[in-house]
Amino acid sequence: MTLLRTLLSGRTTRLAFVAACAVLLVALFAPLLSSWDPDDIDLSQKLQAPSREHLLGTDHLGRDVLARLLHGARASLGSVAVIVAAILLLSLSVGSVAGYAGGMVDAFLMRLCDTFLTFPTFILAMFLIGILGAGMTNVILAIVCTHWAWYARIIRGLVLSLKTREHVLAARVAGTGQFRLVMRHILPGVFPQILVLATLDIGHMMLHVSGLSFLGLGVQPPTAEWGVMINDARQYIWTQPQLLFYPGLAIFVTVMAFNLLGDGLRDALDPVGETGGWGK
Amino acid sequence: MLAVESLELEILRGRPRKVVRNVSFSVPRGRVTCLVGESGCGKSLTCLAILGLLPEAVRRTGGTITIDGERVNDLSPEHLQALRGGKAAMILQNPMSCFDPICTVKSHFLESLAAHGGNPGRLSPEVMPESDLARARRSLAEVGFDSPDDILDAYPFQLSGGMLQRVMVALALLSEIRLLLADEPTTDLDVVSQARILTLLDETRRRHGMGVLLVTHDIGVVARMADFVVVMHKGEVVEQGEVATLFAAPRHAYTRALLQAHLSLYGLSFGDEAVGTVSPEPCLAAATPGPVPEEVRIR
Ligand SMILES: Nc1ncnc2c1ncn2[C@@H]1O[C@H](COP(=O)(O)OP(=O)(O)O)[C@@H](O)[C@H]1O
Numbered sequence: 001m002t003l004l005r006t007l008l009s010g011r012t013t014r015l016a017f018v019a020a021c022a023v024l025l026v027a028l029f030a031p032l033l034s035s036w037d038p039d040d041i042d043l044s045q046k047l048q049a050p051s052r053e054h055l056l057g058t059d060h061l062g063r064d065v066l067a068r069l070l071h072g073a074r075a076s077l078g079s080v081a082v083i084v085a086a087i088l089l090l091s092l093s094v095g096s097v098a099g100y101a102g103g104m105v106d107a108f109l110m111r112l113c114d115t116f117l118t119f120p121t122f123i124l125a126m127f128l129i130g131i132l133g134a135g136m137t138n139v140i141l142a143i144v145c146t147h148w149a150w151y152a153r154i155i156r157g158l159v160l161s162l163k164t165r166e167h168v169l170a171a172r173v174a175g176t177g178q179f180r181l182v183m184r185h186i187l188p189g190v191f192p193q194i195l196v197l198a199t200l201d202i203g204h205m206m207l208h209v210s211g212l213s214f215l216g217l218g219v220q221p222p223t224a225e226w227g228v229m230i231n232d233a234r235q236y237i238w239t240q241p242q243l244l245f246y247p248g249l250a251i252f253v254t255v256m257a258f259n260l261l262g263d264g265l266r267d268a269l270d271p272v273g274e275t276g277g278w279g280k
Numbered sequence: 281m282l283a284v285e286s287l288e289l290e291i292l293r294g295r296p297r298k299v300v301r302n303v304s305f306s307v308p309r310g311r312v313t314c315l316v317g318e319s320g321c322g323k324s325l326t327c328l329a330i331l332g333l334l335p336e337a338v339r340r341t342g343g344t345i346t347i348d349g350e351r352v353n354d355l356s357p358e359h360l361q362a363l364r365g366g367k368a369a370m371i372l373q374n375p376m377s378c379f380d381p382i383c384t385v386k387s388h389f390l391e392s393l394a395a396h397g398g399n400p401g402r403l404s405p406e407v408m409p410e411s412d413l414a415r416a417r418r419s420l421a422e423v424g425f426d427s428p429d430d431i432l433d434a435y436p437f438q439l440s441g442g443m444l445q446r447v448m449v450a451l452a453l454l455s456e457i458r459l460l461l462a463d464e465p466t467t468d469l470d471v472v473s474q475a476r477i478l479t480l481l482d483e484t485r486r487r488h489g490m491g492v493l494l495v496t497h498d499i500g501v502v503a504r505m506a507d508f509v510v511v512m513h514k515g516e517v518v519e520q521g522e523v524a525t526l527f528a529a530p531r532h533a534y535t536r537a538l539l540q541a542h543l544s545l546y547g548l549s550f551g552d553e554a555v556g557t558v559s560p561e562p563c564l565a566a567a568t569p570g571p572v573p574e575e576v577r578i579r
């Protein structure tokens with residue numbers, strides 16, 4: 001809780017925190033926030049200007065833009081949540097095993113990471129989609145494959161430095177077992193740093209998801225997603241620019257919010273890394 | 281109690297080099313053996329080797345270590361783990377960095393208890409069973425804390441270095457240990473805390489009859505505590521023996537230099553011509569800090 005207070009002491013971070021929470025709430029409660037079905041096509045109502053009925057107007061198929069925007073938060077954040085969870089699971093296990101075990105195990109796992117680090121996200125995504133077909137699952141797979149190794153390397157480095165700390169030695173001297181040592185003395189030291197990294201990366205992942213969806217590789221139309229919406233609006237860029245503007249703004253605000261939040265988190269946690277003085 | 285025979289340790293990083301060569305000594309039950317030597321001569325590595333906790337870059341290339349009749353070299357990792365904190369405990373130099381900053385003192389007790397006969401598995405401080413709690417309290421009271429419960433609830437940064445060092449001794453006393461290794465337990469402490477820790481170690485040894493290996497490079501500490509002295513220099517044992525004999529007639533040049541360096545602090549000298557004839561009394565008198573005044577004794 002004190003961490004939260006430190007975090008929210010900066011104005012920018014406070015704003016970012018509010019924005020990020022707002023996007024999260026929107027994603028959770030999208031169906032309650034708009035009475036329109038985002039996929040409800042009504043060609044007689046296409047490309048309507050904003051009105052009392054359609055607060056942000058309608059798109060080229062007569063769907064309510066606000067409803068699509070709100071539901072788009074679900075697709076974007078939902079997929080990013082899956083990606084982050086998968087990356088953390090993979091990298092925490094691989095990174096901590098490599099860092100803690102050392103020797104051959106470490107060397108092998110790190111070469112494995114190097115292999116994964118050589119794939120650029122977009123190329124691997126296209127490759128996977130070429131083989132397995134377009135779809136969100138494959139995009140998630142591609143992003144996880146190209147990002148987990150970064151995390152694994154960083155976690156390994158943190159574990160390496162943490163395991164030589166004296167309090168870890170002291171715990172071993174007292175007869176603490178390996179598993180407990182890692183779970184209770186090493187990983188808790190890794191989490192804050194990884195939390196910062198993951199928060200900073202949420203925006204980055206979201207751009208990947210939307211970017212790939214924009215290219216038609218990720219979320220498939222007609223599902224409401226911000227990248228898909230921008231793609232749909234492409235043909236109307238001169239006549240109806242607001243159709244591009246709304247999802248663009250949504251992506252911008254969300255990415256910005258998570259980046260600033262990550263920065264704030266890093267600042268709030270930094271003195272901890274220096275002195276080890278938690279929870280004062 | 282502890283016997284180290286021809287211990288040899290090698291550093292693997294870069295060109296392999298031997299940092300500890302042919303080190304042999306023993307620590308009898310109920311006695312204090314002091315291991316002295318300058319920084320970097322391999323004292324800490326020797327201690328770590330005794331508990332099978334050498335860092336990755338260091339390997340034992342020869343020699344045997346026996347604790348209470350058990351060859352440590354032959355033990356399985358599980359047995360070694362049971363040995364640490366069970367039969368043998370170690371106190372480290374810098375108490376401030378030896379506690380996990382995000383865990384209360386209680387969690388540290390809980391962990392040691394879980395490793396040695398307490399209720400296993402339960403690791404949340406809220407559900408610490410009464411029997412374990414009583415053990416922790418008793419142990420803290422033994423090292424001189426009047427209100428153990430306050431200490432149990434404290435985070436490490438809320439306690440001073442001297443207090444943490446006493447907590448470390450209390451942790452070591454949770455099991456009936458036979459051997460206590462203390463790696464420069466007073467180096468990072470202020471003078472008052474130093475005296476208090478030394479008194480505590482001495483009382484503890486007397487009460488529990490364990491063998492103590494006390495690593496130090498402070499001759500004052502040696503004079504006050506030691507029954508036997510082992511002098512290490514550049515990874516080798518250059519001299520060992522009973523403290524009075526060694527102080528009276530140091531044979532090796534390094535031991536002499538060590539004593540001389542210490543005595544010069546007190547404006548005394550230890551001339552070459554006097555060696556062998558001088559009685560140990562002036563050395564000991566100069567080296568021993570006076571009795572601890574009552575008010576700074578453990579509260
Ligand atoms: N983890 C390690 N990796 C490599 N070299 C080490 C390590 N620990 C200690 N050494 C080296 O071993 C030698 C002995 O160290 P140590 O036993 O800590 O000395 P001290 O007598 O001061 O306790 C030193 O020269 C040190 O550089």
Ligand SMILES: [Mg+2]
Nearest residue numbers: 320323324464
């Ligand atoms: Mg040392």
